[in-house]
Amino acid sequence: MGRAEVAVAEKLVKEYESYEITGFVPMTGFGLYALFTVLGEKLGKYERRVVRALDGVSFTVREGEVVGVLGPNGSGKTTLLKILAGLTMPTRGRAEVAGLDVVKDHERLPRVITYIPGLAAISLFARPEMTVEWNLRRFADLAGLPREAVREALELVELVEDAHRRVYELSTGKLARLAIAFGLVKRSPLYLMDEPFTGVSPEVKVKLLELVKWLASEQGSSVLYATHILSEAEQVCSRVIVLHQGRVIADDTPRNLAKELELMESVDVEVRLAEEAEKLARDLAERADRALKVEVEGDVLKLTVAVRSSRDFVQYAVERVHAGGSKLLYVRVREPTLEDVYLALLSKHKAAEEKVVVAPPGVCYIFTGGVGGG
Numbered sequence: 001m002g003r004a005e006v007a008v009a010e011k012l013v014k015e016y017e018s019y020e021i022t023g024f025v026p027m028t029g030f031g032l033y034a035l036f037t038v039l040g041e042k043l044g045k046y047e048r049r050v051v052r053a054l055d056g057v058s059f060t061v062r063e064g065e066v067v068g069v070l071g072p073n074g075s076g077k078t079t080l081l082k083i084l085a086g087l088t089m090p091t092r093g094r095a096e097v098a099g100l101d102v103v104k105d106h107e108r109l110p111r112v113i114t115y116i117p118g119l120a121a122i123s124l125f126a127r128p129e130m131t132v133e134w135n136l137r138r139f140a141d142l143a144g145l146p147r148e149a150v151r152e153a154l155e156l157v158e159l160v161e162d163a164h165r166r167v168y169e170l171s172t173g174k175l176a177r178l179a180i181a182f183g184l185v186k187r188s189p190l191y192l193m194d195e196p197f198t199g200v201s202p203e204v205k206v207k208l209l210e211l212v213k214w215l216a217s218e219q220g221s222s223v224l225y226a227t228h229i230l231s232e233a234e235q236v237c238s239r240v241i242v243l244h245q246g247r248v249i250a251d252d253t254p255r256n257l258a259k260e261l262e263l264m265e266s267v268d269v270e271v272r273l274a275e276e277a278e279k280l281a282r283d284l285a286e287r288a289d290r291a292l293k294v295e296v297e298g299d300v301l302k303l304t305v306a307v308r309s310s311r312d313f314v315q316y317a318v319e320r321v322h323a324g325g326s327k328l329l330y331v332r333v334r335e336p337t338l339e340d341v342y343l344a345l346l347s348k349h350k351a352a353e354e355k356v357v358v359a360p361p362g363v364c365y366i367f368t369g370g371v372g373g374g
């Protein structure tokens with residue numbers, strides 16, 4: 001039996017409505033703004049546009065998984081997370097989080113999910129002039145959760161020593177720990193993290209990414225982790241969903257995706273030559289799928305090739321080099337990275353028609369709101 005499903009989305013569609021100014025419009029106070037919007041559309045001064053941010057998104061997240069949500073700007077990552085957090089309603093389709101329907105039960109969603117939309121948004125959870133512990137306790141009291149959970153959470157995220165510091169004094173790394181502590185207090189089965197560690201220095205980020213992994217492996221929580229930064233996703237995610245223009249164009253482990261896209265491994269070989277460089281290079285290149293680089297420096301041959309199976313190639317290379325009396329100095333195999341996968345996927349889908357309406361430069365949106373309750 002597979003692990004329990006924590007989040008399920010089925011054919012989610014989200015359309016946003018916006019008005020673009022197409023003619024001269026006098027500046028108005030807020031009171032007249034709605035009137036002008038309606039009149040303006042009739043007089044041809046505004047044009048109503050519908051942006052389809054999500055276009056039939058389906059996927060499942062299971063217990064203990066960290067799933068990356070990748071995609072270029074405007075591909076729908078934030079919209080997707082907001083729907084699962086109950087912060088905006090889908091236009092069509094359905095989604096469930098921990099058995100709760102994101103539309104019907106949206107008021108109960110905050111009890112189960114922990115939404116971390118970047119650290120600037122910590123003010124959504126905490127009163128900055130009060131202490132770390134005060135904030136967590138108030139949170140536990142309001143949610144009817146046991147206070148013991150606060151101490152435990154502080155220990156788990158290593159904030160015990162900062163418990164009596166005011167939130168505004170905390171470094172960004174510690175703010176991130178606090179955001180996660182809120183989730184631990186309520187034993188959140190699902191964390192929705194939207195580019196959560198922007199602005200955190202690399203050495204602190206490494207620790208925070210470990211904390212995210214630990215949430216899944218030790219606490220059994222699931223994490224949806226939206227990011228542009230592929231190296232981050234590579235470090236934490238067991239699976240990735242790639243969004244492109246509101247559609248899921250891939251949903252798998254990075255390794256499987258690389259295989260499916262027939263991305264090759266690259267192998268670097270360095271040999272101290274005891275035979276003609278050209279002959280050895282030709283033999284090795286023939287065994288590879290593609291030769292990427294051949295260099296000779298003095299009596300050293302440096303070769304980089306792309307191969308489908310590094311195992312077969314390396315075995316051949318070792319035997320062939322020795323057979324010619326040369327000496328193998330160095331071998332390095334590089335598997336396709338998430339970045340390779342991502343770039344290959346996007347270029348495959350580049351041809352797809354631009355569906356999302358993007359405002360040309362200089363166009364000013366004066367009103368945005370969600371169709372269907374957003």
Ligand SMILES: Nc1ncnc2c1ncn2[C@@H]1O[C@H](COP(=O)(O)OP(=O)(O)OP(=O)(O)O)[C@@H](O)[C@H]1O
Pocket residue numbers: 016017018051052053071072073074075076077078079080228356357368369370
């Ligand atoms: N409130 C809104 N009103 C109108 N359009 C919106 C609104 N929010 C998002 N959009 C549009 O919906 C599409 C998806 O946006 P979304 O913010 O979900 O993408 P994203 O993948 O999170 O992008 P980024 O990587 O820049 O954070 C974009 O075309 C965006 O302009």
Ligand SMILES: [Mg+2]
Pocket residue numbers: 077078079194
């Ligand atoms: Mg976003």
